[in-house]
Amino acid sequence: MPRRLRLPPPSSTASPGEAHPTRAALIEAAAEAFVETGYGAMSVRDLAHRLHMTTGAIYGHFRGKANLLGEAVRLRLDRDLEGEDGPKYPETKLAEYLAHNFRDYRKRRALRALLVEAAAAARVDDDVRALLHDVVSERQAGWRKQYRDAWIAEDLDPEVDPTAVLVIVWAAELGLGVLEALDISLPKPTVLANTVQRLIGSLDRGPRRHRR
Amino acid sequence: MPRRLRLPPPSSTASPGEAHPTRAALIEAAAEAFVETGYGAMSVRDLAHRLHMTTGAIYGHFRGKANLLGEAVRLRLDRDLEGEDGPKYPETKLAEYLAHNFRDYRKRRALRALLVEAAAAARVDDDVRALLHDVVSERQAGWRKQYRDAWIAEDLDPEVDPTAVLVIVWAAELGLGVLEALDISLPKPTVLANTVQRLIGSLDRGPRRHRR
Amino acid sequence: MPRRLRLPPPSSTASPGEAHPTRAALIEAAAEAFVETGYGAMSVRDLAHRLHMTTGAIYGHFRGKANLLGEAVRLRLDRDLEGEDGPKYPETKLAEYLAHNFRDYRKRRALRALLVEAAAAARVDDDVRALLHDVVSERQAGWRKQYRDAWIAEDLDPEVDPTAVLVIVWAAELGLGVLEALDISLPKPTVLANTVQRLIGSLDRGPRRHRR
Amino acid sequence: MPRRLRLPPPSSTASPGEAHPTRAALIEAAAEAFVETGYGAMSVRDLAHRLHMTTGAIYGHFRGKANLLGEAVRLRLDRDLEGEDGPKYPETKLAEYLAHNFRDYRKRRALRALLVEAAAAARVDDDVRALLHDVVSERQAGWRKQYRDAWIAEDLDPEVDPTAVLVIVWAAELGLGVLEALDISLPKPTVLANTVQRLIGSLDRGPRRHRR
DNA sequence: GATGAATGAGTATTCATTCAT
DNA sequence: TATGAATGAATACTCATTCAT
Numbered sequence: 001m002p003r004r005l006r007l008p009p010p011s012s013t014a015s016p017g018e019a020h021p022t023r024a025a026l027i028e029a030a031a032e033a034f035v036e037t038g039y040g041a042m043s044v045r046d047l048a049h050r051l052h053m054t055t056g057a058i059y060g061h062f063r064g065k066a067n068l069l070g071e072a073v074r075l076r077l078d079r080d081l082e083g084e085d086g087p088k089y090p091e092t093k094l095a096e097y098l099a100h101n102f103r104d105y106r107k108r109r110a111l112r113a114l115l116v117e118a119a120a121a122a123r124v125d126d127d128v129r130a131l132l133h134d135v136v137s138e139r140q141a142g143w144r145k146q147y148r149d150a151w152i153a154e155d156l157d158p159e160v161d162p163t164a165v166l167v168i169v170w171a172a173e174l175g176l177g178v179l180e181a182l183d184i185s186l187p188k189p190t191v192l193a194n195t196v197q198r199l200i201g202s203l204d205r206g207p208r209r210h211r212r
Numbered sequence: 213m214p215r216r217l218r219l220p221p222p223s224s225t226a227s228p229g230e231a232h233p234t235r236a237a238l239i240e241a242a243a244e245a246f247v248e249t250g251y252g253a254m255s256v257r258d259l260a261h262r263l264h265m266t267t268g269a270i271y272g273h274f275r276g277k278a279n280l281l282g283e284a285v286r287l288r289l290d291r292d293l294e295g296e297d298g299p300k301y302p303e304t305k306l307a308e309y310l311a312h313n314f315r316d317y318r319k320r321r322a323l324r325a326l327l328v329e330a331a332a333a334a335r336v337d338d339d340v341r342a343l344l345h346d347v348v349s350e351r352q353a354g355w356r357k358q359y360r361d362a363w364i365a366e367d368l369d370p371e372v373d374p375t376a377v378l379v380i381v382w383a384a385e386l387g388l389g390v391l392e393a394l395d396i397s398l399p400k401p402t403v404l405a406n407t408v409q410r411l412i413g414s415l416d417r418g419p420r421r422h423r424r
Numbered sequence: 425m426p427r428r429l430r431l432p433p434p435s436s437t438a439s440p441g442e443a444h445p446t447r448a449a450l451i452e453a454a455a456e457a458f459v460e461t462g463y464g465a466m467s468v469r470d471l472a473h474r475l476h477m478t479t480g481a482i483y484g485h486f487r488g489k490a491n492l493l494g495e496a497v498r499l500r501l502d503r504d505l506e507g508e509d510g511p512k513y514p515e516t517k518l519a520e521y522l523a524h525n526f527r528d529y530r531k532r533r534a535l536r537a538l539l540v541e542a543a544a545a546a547r548v549d550d551d552v553r554a555l556l557h558d559v560v561s562e563r564q565a566g567w568r569k570q571y572r573d574a575w576i577a578e579d580l581d582p583e584v585d586p587t588a589v590l591v592i593v594w595a596a597e598l599g600l601g602v603l604e605a606l607d608i609s610l611p612k613p614t615v616l617a618n619t620v621q622r623l624i625g626s627l628d629r630g631p632r633r634h635r636r
Numbered sequence: 637m638p639r640r641l642r643l644p645p646p647s648s649t650a651s652p653g654e655a656h657p658t659r660a661a662l663i664e665a666a667a668e669a670f671v672e673t674g675y676g677a678m679s680v681r682d683l684a685h686r687l688h689m690t691t692g693a694i695y696g697h698f699r700g701k702a703n704l705l706g707e708a709v710r711l712r713l714d715r716d717l718e719g720e721d722g723p724k725y726p727e728t729k730l731a732e733y734l735a736h737n738f739r740d741y742r743k744r745r746a747l748r749a750l751l752v753e754a755a756a757a758a759r760v761d762d763d764v765r766a767l768l769h770d771v772v773s774e775r776q777a778g779w780r781k782q783y784r785d786a787w788i789a790e791d792l793d794p795e796v797d798p799t800a801v802l803v804i805v806w807a808a809e810l811g812l813g814v815l816e817a818l819d820i821s822l823p824k825p826t827v828l829a830n831t832v833q834r835l836i837g838s839l840d841r842g843p844r845r846h847r848r
Numbered sequence: 849g850a851t852g853a854a855t856g857a858g859t860a861t862t863c864a865t866t867c868a869t
Numbered sequence: 870t871a872t873g874a875a876t877g878a879a880t881a882c883t884c885a886t887t888c889a890t
Binding site: 257 | 883884885886887888
């Protein structure tokens with residue numbers, strides 16, 4: 001039986017917002033484990049073993065597996081989508097921003113996988129659904145605002161609903177996750193990025209006159 | 213002990229290849245049950261009970277639960293996507309065809325749900341993944357050909373990769389399923405349809421002049 | 425790992441009413457185990473091991489632990505209280521019948537213990553309570569009738585409510601179970617029996633006149 | 637993190653022997669909680685939360701859950717049975733005293749419930765049994781003396797064993813607790829009281845003449 | 849082909865108690 | 870004395886699959 005690692009209490013050196021290191025490590029590990037093994041197939045006990053903890057310790061930090069999933073999704077969403085390393089929204093045109101994003105789509109494979117897991121879990125479990133709805137809705141609300149701002153700043157076609165575009169783009173991202181789960185081969189990042197740029201770029205003026 | 217409902221022998225109206233009506237009824241019921249209850253949460257025993265059969269009977273027709281899922285997906289894919297009631301591909305422009313399709317997107321909720329279930333199952337189980345990969349790949353191959361044909365027939369922008377567009381459209385559809393699973397509210401069908409029409413419609417000529 | 429004993433299917437030689445021998449053996453064993461080990465402390469898995477079965481096999485016969493308890497109580501109630509070996513009700517005076525019964529009270533230790541377990545379980549679990557209420561109520565209804573008949577046949581004091589006497593006698597029996605659980609030493613059977621005979625015997629005429 | 641309610645220091649009004657008010661409050665709360673929720677189902681942690689304490693604090697006062705149960709039983713026994721508000725023993729005839737007591741039986745529902753919990757716990761746990769045996773035995777010893785005194789003072793039938801009567805009466809009380817746990821409906825207090833008066837009242841002279 | 853009892857491994861969650869701080 | 874995070878073992882129940890009949 002392996003020695004248990006008795007984790008130190010929150011030290012003052014811990015970064016603010018991640019007050020409890022055990023909790024943070026747990027979320028991190030859960031996010032990874034749910035992607036690797038699947039939410040349904042990952043047992044809490046095995047997760048505990050991975051971290052050299054006991055199940056009881058986990059349940060001391062989280063009310064249940066569902067909350068762990070919720071936090072894992074929140075973490076990955078924030079890390080992989082918000083914490084951008086590339087060009088920021090206000091500084092780039094929407095089409096270029098999105099193109100850039102899709103050029104990096106392979107970086108977000110884990111996020112998409114996690115969201116597929118989350119979706120399947122949510123379909124079956126009311127608690128999970130409620131939890132995840134909130135997490136995802138929050139982010140979407142922020143993006144919706146950004147899209148509306150872009151519409152104004154870039155003088156995009158007022159006849160097109162920014163929210164519909166947002167949903168389509170976001171759904172496309174999520175759908176890539178479904179296709180990846182099915183092992184369907186996807187276009188190369190550059191090809192995808194160019195296509196996105198072309199499609200979204202077409203919104204930058206009113207509807208084309210020359211349509212027969 | 214309830215009387216078992218013994219299904220009638222193969223009728224002459226059954227299409228060839230679906231010789232056994234029990235098998236067909238099973239697939240039909242499984243497709244419904246997996247959507248309603250979730251693939252993981254639906255037990256083979258309960259599925260058998262729904263059809264007044266026994267578990268053994270199911271295993272007489274299918275090697276396992278995974279094969280049932282595979283067949284269920286195949287069924288719904290053929291019924292909900294191929295067996296179109298609306299305008300056919302070759303007779304309509306691609307943009308209009310897709311717009312029409314998204315105007316009806318709510319009809320395909322069950323299909324999307326089933327594919328979310330399938331994706332999550334595939335992530336975890338190699339057999340399921342292989343099975344579903346084949347089923348979905350087959351359909352995609354057909355669509356790819358249709359897109360390529362449309363590119364030629366409609367003289368669409370040769371700098372845009374038809375397959376990339378196909379993947380984006382298909383992923384968007386699947387992603388709607390993920391969002392639905394999370395209870396995220398979606399745009400109205402007409403708004404979505406118009407947006408798709410606008411986006412895909414923008415491909416109908418060469419690259420816009422003002423692009424360097 | 426011990427060989428599993430694959431029990432034969434219901435044979436035609438099985439006594440009617442105990443159609444399934446596995447089920448009957450299970451109830452028997454459960455009744456014993458719940459007394460020995462306590463309802464709460466007896467795990468379904470251990471019970472299964474005792475019988476060289478798996479937990480799954482048990483759950484094939486009973487919806488849950490609570491039902492097993494219900495059946496165990498029913499069994500012991502029928503065996504230890506109804507299936508009398510001593511004098512039958514209609515043939516003996518009530519007082520003598522009860523005196524005889526208490527003379528044998530030690531025979532029913534297991535029944536009382538089971539009912540104490542049942543009571544504690546019922547206090548906490550609604551299903552258990554409903555189940556046991558029905559089982560016990562049924563028996564009590566029979567006894568109530570017998571007491572009423574005795575009142576007429578033996579011309580007992582009409583000012584005394586037969587049901588109240590029944591409840592007191594039945595409660596006394598059950599209370600012995602509580603005292604036994606606490607290891608309280610009880611009077612010798614003959615002493616108890618005589619006291620009961622004296623008390624119940626006093627009901628055989630109208631209220632005594634000579635009371636000051 | 638919620639503020640802990642730090643209980644006031646021992647006040648001078650506290651009776652000696654209950655020096656620590658935390659301890660007393662704990663016993664009080666435990667008695668209530670074990671009745672409400674059941675001994676087995678009530679977790680130490682939840683009990684601590686109810687009192688705005690921590691589990692550790694409880695274990696500072698009691699060696700374990702079992703001791704808490706023991707003290708709870710002692711408390712309720714003293715409060716609900718000894719601390720009589722009605723007529724006192726020596727001043728009333730035994731039959732009348734008991735009749736009065738049963739007329740109030742509904743007041744003691746919590747006591748009976750606690751004793752049913754205690755009995756079930758005692759059956760399973762040697763420590764609990766030993767603990768409770770002592771608590772209950774002590775009280776019974778007192779009652780035994782009172783019954784013997786009554787036998788002399790009221791010139792009751794010397795052929796009847798006072799202890800046997802005590803046990804029957806006490807068992808009847810406890811048995812009511814078992815029946816209550818099973819949700820069995822009980823006679824009205826007055827009916828029960830009259831019956832008790834009649835039965836015990838019958839002991840007030842030597843054996844009846846017509847007995848051989 | 850069908851039956852359904854049995855398997856056996858697995859699941860999330862709980863809890864009394866301990867102990868370093 | 871109090872704290873509360875951690876322990877570690879336990880619990881009821883489920884399920885895809887098999888196989889003797």
